[in-house]
Amino acid sequence: xxxxxxxxxxxxxxxxxxxxxxxxxxxxxxxxxxxxxxxxxxxxxxxxxxxxxxxxxxxxxxxxxxxxxxxxxxxxxxxxxxxxxxxxxxxxxxxxxxxxxxxxxxxxxxxxxxxxxxxxxxxxxxxxxxxxxxxxxxxxxxxxxxxxxxxxxxxxxxxxxxxxxxxxxxxxxxxxxxxxxxxxxxxxxxxxxxxxxxxxxxxxxxxxxxxxxxxxxxxxxxxxxxxxxxxxxxxxxxxxxxxxxxxxxxxxxxxxxxxxxxxxxxxxxxxxxxxxxxxxxxxxxxxxxxxxxxxxxxxxxxxxxxxxxxxxxxxxxxxxxxxxxxxxxxxxxxxxxxxxxxxxxxxxxxxxxxxxxxxxxxxxx
Amino acid sequence: xxxxxxxxxxxxxxxxxxxxxxxxxxxxxxxxxxxxxxxxxxxxxxxxxxxxxxxxxxxxxxxxxxxxxxxxxxxxxxxxxxxxxxxxxxxxxxxxxxxxxxxxxxxxxxxxxxxxxxxxxxxxxxxxxxxxxxxxxxxxxxxxxxxxxxxxxxxxxxxxxxxxxxxxxxxxxxxxxxxxxxxxxxxxxxxxxxxxxxxxxxxxxxxxxxxxxxxxxxxxxxxxxxxxxxxxxxxxxxxxxxxxxxxxxxxxxxxxxxxxxxxxxxxxxxxxxxxxxxxxxxxxxxxxxxxxxxxxxxxxxxxxxxxxxxxxxxxxxxxxxxxxxxxx
Numbered sequence: 001x002x003x004x005x006x007x008x009x010x011x012x013x014x015x016x017x018x019x020x021x022x023x024x025x026x027x028x029x030x031x032x033x034x035x036x037x038x039x040x041x042x043x044x045x046x047x048x049x050x051x052x053x054x055x056x057x058x059x060x061x062x063x064x065x066x067x068x069x070x071x072x073x074x075x076x077x078x079x080x081x082x083x084x085x086x087x088x089x090x091x092x093x094x095x096x097x098x099x100x101x102x103x104x105x106x107x108x109x110x111x112x113x114x115x116x117x118x119x120x121x122x123x124x125x126x127x128x129x130x131x132x133x134x135x136x137x138x139x140x141x142x143x144x145x146x147x148x149x150x151x152x153x154x155x156x157x158x159x160x161x162x163x164x165x166x167x168x169x170x171x172x173x174x175x176x177x178x179x180x181x182x183x184x185x186x187x188x189x190x191x192x193x194x195x196x197x198x199x200x201x202x203x204x205x206x207x208x209x210x211x212x213x214x215x216x217x218x219x220x221x222x223x224x225x226x227x228x229x230x231x232x233x234x235x236x237x238x239x240x241x242x243x244x245x246x247x248x249x250x251x252x253x254x255x256x257x258x259x260x261x262x263x264x265x266x267x268x269x270x271x272x273x274x275x276x277x278x279x280x281x282x283x284x285x286x287x288x289x290x291x292x293x294x295x296x297x298x299x300x301x302x303x304x305x306x307x308x309x310x311x312x313x314x315x316x317x318x319x320x321x322x323x324x325x326x327x328x329x330x331x332x333x334x335x336x337x338x339x340x341x342x343x344x345x346x347x348x349x350x351x352x353x354x355x356x357x358x359x360x361x362x363x364x365x
Numbered sequence: 366x367x368x369x370x371x372x373x374x375x376x377x378x379x380x381x382x383x384x385x386x387x388x389x390x391x392x393x394x395x396x397x398x399x400x401x402x403x404x405x406x407x408x409x410x411x412x413x414x415x416x417x418x419x420x421x422x423x424x425x426x427x428x429x430x431x432x433x434x435x436x437x438x439x440x441x442x443x444x445x446x447x448x449x450x451x452x453x454x455x456x457x458x459x460x461x462x463x464x465x466x467x468x469x470x471x472x473x474x475x476x477x478x479x480x481x482x483x484x485x486x487x488x489x490x491x492x493x494x495x496x497x498x499x500x501x502x503x504x505x506x507x508x509x510x511x512x513x514x515x516x517x518x519x520x521x522x523x524x525x526x527x528x529x530x531x532x533x534x535x536x537x538x539x540x541x542x543x544x545x546x547x548x549x550x551x552x553x554x555x556x557x558x559x560x561x562x563x564x565x566x567x568x569x570x571x572x573x574x575x576x577x578x579x580x581x582x583x584x585x586x587x588x589x590x591x592x593x594x595x596x597x598x599x600x601x602x603x604x605x606x607x608x609x610x611x612x613x614x615x616x617x618x619x620x621x622x623x624x625x626x627x628x629x630x631x632x633x634x635x636x637x638x639x640x641x642x643x644x645x646x647x648x649x650x651x652x653x654x655x656x657x658x659x660x661x662x663x664x665x666x667x668x669x670x671x672x673x674x675x676x677x678x679x680x681x682x683x684x685x686x687x688x689x690x691x692x693x
Contacts, residue, residue: 165640196622263552267584268625343507
């Protein structure tokens with residue numbers, strides 16, 4: 001990778017809560033969806049931070065909160081020395097040039113009635129960078145070339161491309177503004193297997209060439225392991241484990257990470273026949289009413305009668321560079337605590353605002 | 366005799382004013398009783414259409430299905446719609462990808478499970494509901510008595526998929542077709558469902574056709590794997606042979622292009638160039654030729670035949686990856 005300096009982005013105790021409204025005439029807030037509930041992490045310049053977790057764990061909301069596409073309820077977001085949350089209006093808009101986003105579904109995130117040229121120029125215009133026509137044209141061609149599309153693509157429309165090519169357009173749109181940070185929310189999960197590798201390689205090449213910093217959000221652990229330097233695992237709005245990619249996969253310390261990793265199928269029958277699965281009982285609890293204490297204790301095969309149910313574990317450094325939010329991480333790693341059976345608890349999908357649905361935002365104080 | 370013998374199954378979609386499109390092109394494979402067979406491929410390879418054709422669930426207009434689907438020696442494609450309806454659900458069960466859209470949203474789950482039992486096993490409503498409770502219990506749904514009265518939107522995605530499995534297995538079919546049963550689910554829930562399927566298949570002796578794009582799912586589950594590309598089987602092998610020594614450049618490329626959890630980091634992925642859209646019609650040569658690293662002149666002269674290999678599989682390739690090259 002490129003030179004490693006201090007953190008480019010730092011999140012401190014970031015919370016994103018969505019209110020649940022009810023009532024006929026007056027909207028009363030009857031509860032909150034605790035989508036992101038106190039996450040602190042830092043991303044070094046030129047590095048890739050991978051955020052993994054299952055649906056509903058708040059990973060996408062965190063990524064959007066970082067760019068203030070949804071307004072965080074509390075916490076600090078320090079981007080290159082300035083608190084992004086203190087920026088207002090025009091200043092925030094201008095700051096966004098340096099942080100761009102790549103979305104999951106390239107077809108629905110590209111306007112079908114805009115040509116590729118218009119899609120790419122839009123961002124440049126918004127930031128007053130499209131004054132010189134010849135220069136703009138050069139910049140567009142250069143960007144398209146960087147993502148592996150021919151210059152002839154400029155006059156075409158999104159439907160004329162295949163899924164992989166559309167994702168390249170999405171990447172080009174983020175890239176054309178020459179950002180420092182790119183937040184990629186599930187950049188390959190909508191693509192066919194053989195195309196995923198192309199896009200992952202492209203993201204790596206671009207990082208090497210331009211020294212980009214990535215926050216990659218994905219549910220696929222194998223993808224994140226491949227691309228990320230540091231990996232954070234989220235469960236129900238909180239970070240449960242964070243370590244360098246190699247450390248995390250060599251020795252996962254949090255019970256949830258262990259279960260998650262043992263659940264990922266490996267395309268190798270020899271490995272598949274041998275490996276032991278830690279099957280989690282039940283479903284992810286609802287983020288409107290998260291379990292007390294450790295969020296994972298309702299499904300944790302290692303849960304203990306003391307502390308787990310009433311004290312929320314903080315993310316603490318257990319081994320150098322390896323942070324875990326579990327009271328008993330050392331005991332579990334040393335084998336002093338044995339896993340036990342867990343009765344599945346019934347979980348109901350919330351009929352109220354889903355965590356992905358921004359609904360109405362809480363005004364920031 | 367095989368339980369299911371699919372011979373030269375072709376499905377051609379034809380709309381007025383448009384060129385006919387061959388989605389499935391002379392696919393043949395067999396399923397033995399109790400065996401698990403995988404159909405693997407990317408979007409557009411014809412794997413789902415194959416399963417719909419076997420089940421007779423393709424729309425009646427706009428397509429032409431040819432070939433034979435022999436179930437216990439009887440051709441399912443020649444059955445009258447009424448007779449086929451008797452078979453579906455009783456002899457062959459099916460699990461679909463998206464449990465929310467394949468369950469009826471306005472009917473309680475219990476009724477939907479009991480419906481199959483009433484229709485095929487002639488049970489009365491009360492007995493069927495009782496049996497439905499047992500079934501929900503067997504697929505690991507907690508508190509099944511109360512779940513009977515609930516609607517699909519009231520339970521989670523994993524539970525819905527379990528309910529769907531309960532419906533498919535209600536009549537103890539001899540063949541179960543699972544079309545991407547875990548694609549819509551989270552990985553920990555996927556592990557639950559796959560373990561459940563494996564256990565049910567072992568217990569009941571049901572044969573299973575597993576349709577998926579995920580090579581990892583196949584590696585742990587299937588006895589024999591068929592790899593499809595552009596509507597044709599390009600490689601068929603027992604799973605250890607397939608994953609150990611993939612011979613077809615497409616299979617080989619697929620295995621090399623997926624990042625693996627247990628492989629060392631920092632290696633570049635070997636992507637297959639181009640996309641599935643870069644096919645050429647099989648009549649003009651091998652559909653994979655435009656993306657193939659091993660392409661030779663013969664590949665563009667006509668479709669290569671599906672030939673048996675030394676290891677007991679079948680292969681459709683003029684210039685396969687050498688046997689010595691093991692997939693890392």
